[in-house]
Amino acid sequence: MYRYDEFDQTFVAQRVAQFRDQVARRLVGELTEDEFRPLRLMNGLYLQLHAYMLRVAVPYGTLSSRQMRKLAHIARRYDKGYGHFTTRQNIQYNWPALKDVPDILMELAEVEMHALQTSGNCIRNVTADQYSGAAADEIEDPRICAEVIRQWSSLHPEFSFLPRKFKVAVTGAPHDRAAVAVHDIGIRIVRGDDGEVGYAVLAGGGQGRTPMIGKTVRAFLPKPYLLSYLEAILRVYNEFGRRDNMFKARIKILVHEVGIDEFRRRVEEEWEHIRGTAVEVPEEEVRRIASYFAPPTFARLPAVSEGFERQQRTDAQFALWARASLHPHKQPGYAIVNISLKPIGGVPGDATAEQMDIIADLAERYAFDEVRVTHEQNLTLPHVRQDDLYALWQELDAAGLATANINTVTDIIACPGLDYCNLANARAIPIAQKISERFGDIEQAHDIGELKIKISGCINACGHHHVGHIGILGVDKKGVEFYQLTLGGDATETAALGELVGPAFGYDDVVDAVEKLVRIYLGLRQENERFLDTYRRVGLQPFKEKLYAAH
Amino acid sequence: MMSKTESKSSKRASEEGVLAISTARGARGEALKAVTANRLVDGLVVYLGGDGWVEALAAARSVSGKEAAAALLAEAEPDVAACRVVGPYVIDVVPDEAGTLQATSERERIRALGPTMRPDLGKQAEA
Ligand code: SF4
Numbered sequence: 001m002y003r004y005d006e007f008d009q010t011f012v013a014q015r016v017a018q019f020r021d022q023v024a025r026r027l028v029g030e031l032t033e034d035e036f037r038p039l040r041l042m043n044g045l046y047l048q049l050h051a052y053m054l055r056v057a058v059p060y061g062t063l064s065s066r067q068m069r070k071l072a073h074i075a076r077r078y079d080k081g082y083g084h085f086t087t088r089q090n091i092q093y094n095w096p097a098l099k100d101v102p103d104i105l106m107e108l109a110e111v112e113m114h115a116l117q118t119s120g121n122c123i124r125n126v127t128a129d130q131y132s133g134a135a136a137d138e139i140e141d142p143r144i145c146a147e148v149i150r151q152w153s154s155l156h157p158e159f160s161f162l163p164r165k166f167k168v169a170v171t172g173a174p175h176d177r178a179a180v181a182v183h184d185i186g187i188r189i190v191r192g193d194d195g196e197v198g199y200a201v202l203a204g205g206g207q208g209r210t211p212m213i214g215k216t217v218r219a220f221l222p223k224p225y226l227l228s229y230l231e232a233i234l235r236v237y238n239e240f241g242r243r244d245n246m247f248k249a250r251i252k253i254l255v256h257e258v259g260i261d262e263f264r265r266r267v268e269e270e271w272e273h274i275r276g277t278a279v280e281v282p283e284e285e286v287r288r289i290a291s292y293f294a295p296p297t298f299a300r301l302p303a304v305s306e307g308f309e310r311q312q313r314t315d316a317q318f319a320l321w322a323r324a325s326l327h328p329h330k331q332p333g334y335a336i337v338n339i340s341l342k343p344i345g346g347v348p349g350d351a352t353a354e355q356m357d358i359i360a361d362l363a364e365r366y367a368f369d370e371v372r373v374t375h376e377q378n379l380t381l382p383h384v385r386q387d388d389l390y391a392l393w394q395e396l397d398a399a400g401l402a403t404a405n406i407n408t409v410t411d412i413i414a415c416p417g418l419d420y421c422n423l424a425n426a427r428a429i430p431i432a433q434k435i436s437e438r439f440g441d442i443e444q445a446h447d448i449g450e451l452k453i454k455i456s457g458c459i460n461a462c463g464h465h466h467v468g469h470i471g472i473l474g475v476d477k478k479g480v481e482f483y484q485l486t487l488g489g490d491a492t493e494t495a496a497l498g499e500l501v502g503p504a505f506g507y508d509d510v511v512d513a514v515e516k517l518v519r520i521y522l523g524l525r526q527e528n529e530r531f532l533d534t535y536r537r538v539g540l541q542p543f544k545e546k547l548y549a550a551h
Numbered sequence: 552m553m554s555k556t557e558s559k560s561s562k563r564a565s566e567e568g569v570l571a572i573s574t575a576r577g578a579r580g581e582a583l584k585a586v587t588a589n590r591l592v593d594g595l596v597v598y599l600g601g602d603g604w605v606e607a608l609a610a611a612r613s614v615s616g617k618e619a620a621a622a623l624l625a626e627a628e629p630d631v632a633a634c635r636v637v638g639p640y641v642i643d644v645v646p647d648e649a650g651t652l653q654a655t656s657e658r659e660r661i662r663a664l665g666p667t668m669r670p671d672l673g674k675q676a677e678a
Contacts, residue, residue: 051594
C-alpha cells in the first residue's frame, strides 16, 4: 500500500505548523489577503462562492480505510457532512472555516495526507489509472513511474517556478483510463518490439481554453532514461514557454506553435546533452518505490467463481449491477469493483460521511483495505474476490451505493459549476441531475450503451467536456446561463476533442437537446455500435441537422 | 470580472416569480446597489447592513446610483483592514413585490441562498 516516506512526513508536518502560524497572523491582521492568498493556495485552500474550499490530494487516487475514515470524520466535524470527489482524483470540502483549516491539515497529516501541490505553477500531483496494480490488461503498475516522477519533481528547484501549472498522468495499460493525452505530459507504459517494457512519451495535451490532444514525442523510451528525458522536455519548455501571456504559457501552446517535429528535435538535442550527467533513478530506488505498491497477498482461486456465476443467473438486479460495475482483474478469481457516486438524480462525485465510513468498512472486509478514486468521480475497490461480490453488492445497495450505471448515460462528470465555483459561468450539477433523471431507467441506460457525458461550468474545463462523447459547456450570454454541446470527444487511447454541434441551448432546453442527441444516435446506430462509434462513422452532420430541425 | 458576473439576470429568476426585476428597473431606470463580501474567519457570504455586516441579503443596505454605491463600498474598507471581511464588491439588487431585496444575477442569487440543488445547505437552509 502506498505511503509517503519519512522525508514527506517531516515536510508535511512543517508545512502544517507554518500554515497554522500564517492563519493566526492573517486573523489578527499581520498578513493582508494579498499576502495570504498565495499561502493558502499552496495549502489547497480556495475562497469560493459560499465559503472556503479545501482540496485534499489523494495520490494516485489510492486510499486506505483509515484514510477514508479520516475523510469522513473531517466531513462530519469540520464541514457539512459530505465531500466531493473531483476529476483530479482529489476530494474537496465546500464549507471549512479558515480558523479550522490548520486542525484539518493536522488531522490529515496523521493519516499521511495533505493538500500540497494541488495548486500553483508547479508540477501538480501526478495521476494514474485507478485500476493500477489490478487491471487484467496492465503491463506494469503505473504508480511506480508516477511516484518516481512525483518524488523527483516535488522539490526540484528548477521546476517549481514553471511558466504555468504542469500536469502529468501515467497509464500502465493499453486501454487508457487516465486520460494521458490531455495532460501536459502523458506517459504510456508500452512493450517494445522485443518485449522490453518502456515508455511512450506524449506532450502538449490539455483542456481548458485551448484544448489539445498530446502528441508523441518519443514512441519508446527505455525505462532507465525516464527522468533525464522528462528533464529535457521541461528544460525546453522552461526556455521557450511563453511566460508573457498566461493563456499561452502551457506547454501545449509551445508544442502547437513550433510543431511536434521541431519540439521533438529540441528535446532530443537537450537530452543528448544531459543524458549521462542528469540524475536517473537508481535501480535500488525504483525497487524501494515498487515495494510501496506491492500487490496484496491474493488467494489462489479458480478463474471463475461458480457461486458468482449462479448468483448472476438467479438475481437479475445483481447481474445488472455486475455487468455495469465490474472490470476484469489480473488475478484469477478476483474482480475490480466500481462504486457509482452517481445515484439517479444525485450530485456526481458527492459522498456523505456515512457512505465514506461504509466504504472504508467494506474495503477493509472485502478489498485488502484499499479504495481508489477515479477521475470520473466514482470510487473503486480494486481487489475483490468474486466469491464475495454478492454480499458486497447487498451492502452497497443498502447504502445507496449500487446504482448499476457505470459508463452509461447517467454516469456523468460534472464540475461544481455556478453552485459553488467562483469562476463559473453556469450551473453544471443541476444539468447532470436532470439528465440523470431523464434517463433514470437503468435498463434503458444499458440499452443505450457506453455514453460519456461531461459537463463544465466554464472554459476551464474541470468537467472534461472537451473529451465527453457529449460535452456540455456552460457559457454566459448577457447574464443568462447557456450551454454549448460538443460531440465525439474521447479521453482514452483513441483521444479526440469534441466538435461544437451548433448554437447553444438555454438552461431549460439543454436536457431535451441531450435526449434528442441520444435518440438520433439510437436511430442511426448499427449493431454493437457505441455512441462514439456511430458518431465516428456518420460524422457531425446528421446529428446537427436532426438536432436543429424544426419539430 | 465583476461587470461580467454582475450583469446576470437569469431565466430562473423570472421562473421563480421575481418578475419585479424588469418593472422595478423600468420604474427606477436602474437597479439598486448593495455591498457584499466574504467573512474572513469562515468565508461565509455577508452584506453591509445598517449597522455592520449581516448574513441575510434581506437585511442589506441598498442605495441608488453609482456615487452612493462607491460610498457604500468605501465604508467596507476599514473592515477589510480590520480583517473582518475579504474582497468586498458592489452587486445589483432589487426589491421583490414584498419589498425584500433580491440579487439580480444568478451568481449573486446563488451566493445569497446556497447551492440550488441543496436547499438544505447555505443561507436558504436557515430561512
Ligand atoms: S470548469 Fe469552471 S466552473 Fe467548473 S470547477 Fe472549473 S473553474 Fe469552476
